[in-house]
Amino acid sequence: MPDPLLLPSIAALTGGSLLVARNYLKHRLEGSEERYMNMYGKHVWEANNMDLFIHCAPEHDQTLKARFMARLAQRLREGGFAARRYQEVADVSGDALQFVHKPVTAAAMCAPRRGMFFELSEPGRIRVVWNHMQFDGVGMWNALKPLFDPNPPIVPYEGAQTPPPFLPELLSLPRIARRMAWRGKLREDQTFFKDGVPPARGLSVWDAGPLRAARALWNGPFNLLTSALVVSEVFHRHPERSRLNVGLTAYFPFLEGRNRYGVFLCKVSRSDVEGVMRQIYKQVRSPLLNWGTTSFQAYALGRVPDRVFARAITSYRRKIDVLISSLPVGKQRITLGGIPTRISCHPIELTLPYYFLLVGTRAELHVSYTSRFSQDENFLNFNHLPIPSLDTLDVRVAR
Numbered sequence: 001m002p003d004p005l006l007l008p009s010i011a012a013l014t015g016g017s018l019l020v021a022r023n024y025l026k027h028r029l030e031g032s033e034e035r036y037m038n039m040y041g042k043h044v045w046e047a048n049n050m051d052l053f054i055h056c057a058p059e060h061d062q063t064l065k066a067r068f069m070a071r072l073a074q075r076l077r078e079g080g081f082a083a084r085r086y087q088e089v090a091d092v093s094g095d096a097l098q099f100v101h102k103p104v105t106a107a108a109m110c111a112p113r114r115g116m117f118f119e120l121s122e123p124g125r126i127r128v129v130w131n132h133m134q135f136d137g138v139g140m141w142n143a144l145k146p147l148f149d150p151n152p153p154i155v156p157y158e159g160a161q162t163p164p165p166f167l168p169e170l171l172s173l174p175r176i177a178r179r180m181a182w183r184g185k186l187r188e189d190q191t192f193f194k195d196g197v198p199p200a201r202g203l204s205v206w207d208a209g210p211l212r213a214a215r216a217l218w219n220g221p222f223n224l225l226t227s228a229l230v231v232s233e234v235f236h237r238h239p240e241r242s243r244l245n246v247g248l249t250a251y252f253p254f255l256e257g258r259n260r261y262g263v264f265l266c267k268v269s270r271s272d273v274e275g276v277m278r279q280i281y282k283q284v285r286s287p288l289l290n291w292g293t294t295s296f297q298a299y300a301l302g303r304v305p306d307r308v309f310a311r312a313i314t315s316y317r318r319k320i321d322v323l324i325s326s327l328p329v330g331k332q333r334i335t336l337g338g339i340p341t342r343i344s345c346h347p348i349e350l351t352l353p354y355y356f357l358l359v360g361t362r363a364e365l366h367v368s369y370t371s372r373f374s375q376d377e378n379f380l381n382f383n384h385l386p387i388p389s390l391d392t393l394d395v396r397v398a399r
Contacts, residue, residue, distance in 0.1 A: 041097035052128040067337035073106040085143035089115035151330025168292030186353040203344040204380035228277035262294030344368035
């Protein structure tokens, strides 16, 4: 079967039509995730659930959970944005998935439902279950952060300009054509978990001070340095692989719908951390091309029949070995009622070899992973990261 992404390119290269252009202008800000939601959300809701865990020291367990529930009840009484997100549940009774708002108490949110809910039974952590049909990562955090202590944002998403039409998509056509032939390198490995065995999960906390020092030494973007460290750890885990396909997510606030992100796909060859960072930067340094690739793919997927759409989504996911998402949550450490907390996030069902979420503050990075491969205790361990120590760096970093 021809790749469905070829259809719009053929239309564009052969002149297209005014009708195609008008259709594109109408739908270019729609993400393909919205179609996925309408097609599959009502049938496989639980498969798209995500687990977010709020961790604390064991001695703070009861206090943290009491303050968490008190703040949840207060937010529900106050109403507003957070309360509406908590009240929202999926209605699967009709032909299409819909979301409705129903009054809910804090206690009722501690039972499974087709909306955000919480589990407080495990000592030392709170489990938050949220669904990608309902939120992307930024939307989830916007709903959840009123329960935490105030924390000035690192990245304000408001005010991002909508890209111009046509030009980004046309410029990205050569990039898209090259990526059509890419295939994931880890899918062929026989160490995948067998059916019925859950993916491996883990959390490591990285001190941001040495990372900023290394970033200044190597003169690269901080988020690409941390992504390069993650990729280097995967290379170390898989010495038989000389190349990996890495997906990086990016948030586009101007997109329509509930999932406002795109995935940039990079091909990375084995190298040291600085070399990996340079390779990634070379492939994602153009915001115009990044958006063009995302927009083109989303528009193309929105035009094909449902049967082709499902196969195209599956084909695209098989190109990705490592998917890395970043969520900058605030400039200060993450606390709830003054209690220090750590955050990890994992998909309940994993369709990729590796998924990482990097939750960032100015002081530290909470790096969680979900993997189809078993990992040892040193995987992502900060003390084993291949970066220079602060003692060996001439760069002075404000701590």
